[in-house]
Amino acid sequence: MEIAVLVKPVPDAETRLRPDPAGKGLDPEGVKWVLAGYDESAVEQALLLKESAPGTTVRAISYGPAVRADEVLRAAIALGCDRATSVEAPAGVADDPLVTAAALHLALSRFPASLVLCGKQTGDHESGLVGPAVAELLAVPEYGVAVNVRLDAGGAEMTLQQSVEGGLLRLRAKLPALVALQQAWNDPRTAKLPNILKSRKAPIDRVPAADVAAAVAARLPLATRRLAFRLPPPRTGAKMIEYKTPEEAAQKLVRILREKAKVFP
Amino acid sequence: MTGAVVWLERTSTGVAGASREAVGVARSIAGGGPVVGLLVGAGGPSAAERIPVDRLLLVDAPGLADASSAQLAALLAAAAAASGADSMVLAGTARGRDVVGRLAVRWGAAAATNVTDLVAGGSGELHVTRPVFGGRASETLELPGPRRILAPRPHAFAEPPPASAAPPSEALVLPDGFSALPGRGMEGFEPTVGSKGPELGEASIVVSGGRGLRTPESFHLVEELAESLGAAVGASRAVTDAGWRPSSYQVGQTGRAVSPQLYIAVGISGAIQHIVGMVSSRVIVAINSDAQAPIFKVADYGIVGDLFPILPALTAEIRRQRGLTGSAPG
Ligand SMILES: Cc1cc2nc3c(=O)[nH]c(=O)nc-3n(C[C@H](O)[C@H](O)[C@H](O)COP(=O)(O)OP(=O)(O)OC[C@H]3O[C@@H](n4cnc5c(N)ncnc54)[C@H](O)[C@@H]3O)c2cc1C
Numbered sequence: 001m002e003i004a005v006l007v008k009p010v011p012d013a014e015t016r017l018r019p020d021p022a023g024k025g026l027d028p029e030g031v032k033w034v035l036a037g038y039d040e041s042a043v044e045q046a047l048l049l050k051e052s053a054p055g056t057t058v059r060a061i062s063y064g065p066a067v068r069a070d071e072v073l074r075a076a077i078a079l080g081c082d083r084a085t086s087v088e089a090p091a092g093v094a095d096d097p098l099v100t101a102a103a104l105h106l107a108l109s110r111f112p113a114s115l116v117l118c119g120k121q122t123g124d125h126e127s128g129l130v131g132p133a134v135a136e137l138l139a140v141p142e143y144g145v146a147v148n149v150r151l152d153a154g155g156a157e158m159t160l161q162q163s164v165e166g167g168l169l170r171l172r173a174k175l176p177a178l179v180a181l182q183q184a185w186n187d188p189r190t191a192k193l194p195n196i197l198k199s200r201k202a203p204i205d206r207v208p209a210a211d212v213a214a215a216v217a218a219r220l221p222l223a224t225r226r227l228a229f230r231l232p233p234p235r236t237g238a239k240m241i242e243y244k245t246p247e248e249a250a251q252k253l254v255r256i257l258r259e260k261a262k263v264f265p
Numbered sequence: 266m267t268g269a270v271v272w273l274e275r276t277s278t279g280v281a282g283a284s285r286e287a288v289g290v291a292r293s294i295a296g297g298g299p300v301v302g303l304l305v306g307a308g309g310p311s312a313a314e315r316i317p318v319d320r321l322l323l324v325d326a327p328g329l330a331d332a333s334s335a336q337l338a339a340l341l342a343a344a345a346a347a348s349g350a351d352s353m354v355l356a357g358t359a360r361g362r363d364v365v366g367r368l369a370v371r372w373g374a375a376a377a378t379n380v381t382d383l384v385a386g387g388s389g390e391l392h393v394t395r396p397v398f399g400g401r402a403s404e405t406l407e408l409p410g411p412r413r414i415l416a417p418r419p420h421a422f423a424e425p426p427p428a429s430a431a432p433p434s435e436a437l438v439l440p441d442g443f444s445a446l447p448g449r450g451m452e453g454f455e456p457t458v459g460s461k462g463p464e465l466g467e468a469s470i471v472v473s474g475g476r477g478l479r480t481p482e483s484f485h486l487v488e489e490l491a492e493s494l495g496a497a498v499g500a501s502r503a504v505t506d507a508g509w510r511p512s513s514y515q516v517g518q519t520g521r522a523v524s525p526q527l528y529i530a531v532g533i534s535g536a537i538q539h540i541v542g543m544v545s546s547r548v549i550v551a552i553n554s555d556a557q558a559p560i561f562k563v564a565d566y567g568i569v570g571d572l573f574p575i576l577p578a579l580t581a582e583i584r585r586q587r588g589l590t591g592s593a594p595g
Contacts, residue, residue, distance in 0.1 A: 013518050013537055017402050026402070037518050098369050098376065120359075123518065123541070125397050125404075127378050128359075132334060132366025141335060141447040144363040159452070163513055164359070164464075167456040171449060180363075221409065222375045227392065228405040238551060238567030246578035249568050253550065254582050256566055261548045263527040265470065265495055265587070 001155040001175075003058045004113035005046045006104055006134070007076055009033035009068035010124045019229045025095070026124075026229060033068045035075055038119025041181040044188040045149055046117050047080045053151050059111055063087040063103045063212075070204060078191035078199035085111055085205045090213040094223035097125065099216045101133035106215040107207050108138060113176075114155065120145055120180040131180035142178040143171060149179055268298030268350035271318065272341055274358065275304065275330070279312045282424065283356030283417075283467065288318055289425035290417045291354040293383060294391060301348045303437065305340060306330035310434040315427035321434035322347065333449040334360065338367040343440040345372065357416035358467060365416050374412035381421040399522055400545020419467050420526055420547075465514070468497035470527045471546070473516055475501035475539075477532020477553065477572055481509035486576040487531055493583040499523065499543075501533045517542035532572050535560025552576070 011017070012032040020027040035043065043060065050056040060076035062069035066088045073084035087107045093099060108116065116138070121128035128144075135142030147168070149160040156175060161168040163182045191199075241256070243249035258264035269291035274281040291300045302318035304310065307327035322344045329336065341353060341364065353368065355361040362378050369376035382394035384405070391408045393415065408415075465471065472494065474487035484504065491498045499521070500514040516523055518538040528546035533539060535551070535558055543549070544563050551564035554571050561567045568575060583589075 011398075013541055017398055019402075040519075097366075101366075101370070123399060126399070126522070128362040129366040129369065129376060129378060132363045133370050136335070136338070136367040136370040141333060141450075142363060142367070144334075145359045161455075167454055169451060170453040170455065172452050173450045174447075222369075222373065222412075224375055224377055224406040224408055226404055227407055229397075230403050230405075231401070232403065235563050235565075238549075238561045238564035240556075240561075240567045240569060243568070243570075246570070246574040247582070249570065249575055250579040250582035253566065253568060253579065254586055257527065257548070257550075258586075261527070261565065263470070263548050 001053065001056050001115070002113040003046045003049060003056060004108060004111065004116045005039070005042050005058060005060050005076070005081065006116065006118035006130070007039040007043065007060050007062045007072050008036045008122045009062065009064055009072045010036040010122050013123070017231060019231065024226050024229055033071050035072045036119055036122035036124070038121060038181055040119075040188040042117040042119050043076055043079055043081065045181055047189070049115070049149065049151055050080070053155060056155075057082045059083040059085060059113065061085045061087060061104060061107050061111070063100050063107070064089050073204055074199040074202065075191065077202045078196045079189060080195075083205065084202065085207060087207045087212060088209040090209040093213070093216065094220060094225065096223035097127040097129040098133055099219050099223050101130050101137060102216040102219045103212045104130070104134050105137040106212060108134070110207060111205070115158070115175055116140075116178040117149075118178070118180050120182055131178055135178040138176070138178065140176045140178055141173060142180065143173065144180045145182045146179045147182050267296050268301070268348055269295040269352040269354055270301045270303055270341060270344045270348060270350045271353070272337065272355045272361065272364065273302045273304045273313055273316060274356055274361065275306050275312060280304075280316055281356055281358070283358055283361075283419040285316060285424045286419065286422045287354040287356045287417055288316060290380075290383065290415060290422050291352065292317075292425060294352050294354070294413075294415070298350065299348065301344060301350060302432070303341060303344045305332055305337065310431065314431040316432070317425050317428040318432050320348070321432050322437040323434055324437050324439070331449050331451055333447055334363040334367050335446045336443070336448065337364045338371050339440050339443055339446055340437065341368055342372045344437055347437060351410070351412050353414045355414070355416050357418050361416055365414050369414055372412060372414070374414045375408040375410075376414040376416075377406050377408055378416040380415050380417045396524070396545050399518075399541035400524060401541065418524065420469055420524070463495070463497045465497045465499055465516070465521050465523060468523075469525050470494050470496035470529075471499050471516070471523050471525045471543070472496045472529045472531065473499035473501065473533060473543070474504060474531045475533030476503035478504070478509075481507075483573070484509050486572070490529070490531070490576055490580045490583070493580045493587070493589060501539050530560050530564070531576065533560055534558050535563065
């Protein structure tokens with residue numbers, strides 16, 4: 001069976017964020033692009049499924065400027081994905097989750113899969129909309145905040161858990177479907193050096209920007225437009241509470257929470 | 266903009282607080298048009314009797330208490346058609362956001378989640394502000410019309426005052442093709458062992474513990490502090506990796522991102538991977554024996570000291586202030 005895993009290049013967590021000169025987006029200068037955190041869980045889940053069901057192939061699909069997409073696709077191949085598709089963003093196209101979903105939907109129509117995995121959100125825009133929007137475009141059910149997917153009945157069905165208030169919901173569902181992974185419950189593997197080197201030469205299938213432009217055209221009038229991108233005023237460091245006894249520290253903190261911060265329940 | 270539909274997410278005790286906040290947001294973008302609440306699941310309109318909407322649409326079907334997001338998206342689109350609304354507001358819970366993604370496609374609308382502020386533009390456009398990069402930056406987006414969907418971040422907006430009278434209600438006619446939509450396929454529920462408090466992602470107060478607790482047994486000091494505040498319990502990855510608590514407790518880059526009103530970090534050093542998961546909390550308190558710990562750089566208030574005497578003193582003081590009995594949780 002075919003599994004597709006949607007991966008997005010996001011700035012490495014240690015990136016020092018800076019607005020671009022127009023103040024409308026992140027300055028990409030010097031940013032190291034890596035697999036989004038939840039997407040790592042999705043890749044790991046895909047590889048675990050592949051190991052459990054012989055004959056399964058895993059295709060990583062990424063949408064974005066080709067250089068960045070290729071970077072994370074090679075990382076996905078180094079981890080063990082079999083194939084990769086780079087969905088090239090047309091120059092200057094709106095950066096909107098529903099536009100992204102339309103582009104990924106085009107790629108999935110060319111490289112169909114019975115199970116589509118993705119992260120529940122990415123660590124940059126954190127919209128959480130791409131997965132469910134792709135599922136709606138594919139007319140398949142989606143299961144969010146998921147952990148621990150297992151295939152049954154020769155890949156016709158799956159069981160999975162959803163991490164919800166107070167515990168885990170166990171679900172049984174038919175394929176095709178889309179599953180958005182919650183957190184690193186599965187402790188994603190790291191790539192081995194020889195595989196990283198091999199991935200540099202791995203072939204990458206392409207969905208050209210012109211095709212993407214046609215596929216997303218209908219969605220563009222509804223795309224959100226970013227008017228500003230700002231950094232919060234720098235935190236000035238904690239106000240330290242002076243105390244002589246633990247009881248005094250406790251009383252002072254409670255008073256601050258109640259009277260100054262106004263967050264005491 | 267005229268008129269807005271709000272999904273009133275049911276809880277065991279009524280309507281979710283985040284959905285009540287959504288009603289307030291709907292009122293501010295409805296442009297004087299009606300605000301219509303959609304209530305899905307078993308039971309009549311009584312769950313929503315103090316909710317300040319102008320009208321309630323009801324789908325009273327026990328089988329839909331656990332509706333899938335495809336089903337909810339179809340019901341919301343039908344509610345908008347029935348009321349003529351051109352906006353929708355859904356609480357930004359995990360379930361709410363899944364519905365927004367599907368609905369934006371099905372209903373053909375611009376959408377934004379995690380919204381923390383609204384600026385109504387002059388000529389009909391709507392501007393919203395939302396945190397990005399785990400709260401390390403924020404963006405302002407313009408949502409073009411004619412249709413828009415917003416998912417406010419829980420706790421970002423105040424709940425509107427309750428209504429003095431129950432709103433008129435009527436049943437929503439199920440849209441064509443509804444029965445063909447897939448349900449959720451629920452099989453069972455496994456409660457998290459030992460967790461009694463609110464859910465981590467939605468709690469207004471979170472108390473998290475780190476390696477500074479030293480042993481899995483002493484982690485109960487964090488849980489008792491959380492209980493005294495009615496808070497959810499979180500942990501650093503050091504704690505979940507060591508197996509002291511399950512991975513569902515983990516806050517950070519590879520765990521949950523939280524943005525409560527108050528976040529208390531106990532015995533957590535403040536590694537960047539932890540920070541990105543909590544830095545957008547409104548007020549941050551850190552308790553750590555090392556005055557140089559990086560957590561103090563993002564905290565608003567700090568206590569430098571040994572957590573072992575401080576935590577019980579703090580729990581006792583909070584219980585005293587809140588008039589709670591001092592009995593240890595069972
Ligand atoms: C790819 C990747 C992803 C990661 N994702 C996450 C993530 O999602 N979440 C996360 O939390 N981490 C994550 N980490 C791990 C992170 O880098 C840190 O290792 C981790 O957060 C440390 O946890 P800690 O603060 O509990 O432990 P430590 O860093 O060991 O800090 C313990 C703190 O306790 C204090 N302390 C000790 N004794 C006492 C006492 N008696 N009283 C008061 N204070 C005391 C110490 O001063 C110290 O500051 C990730 C790492 C990587 C590489």
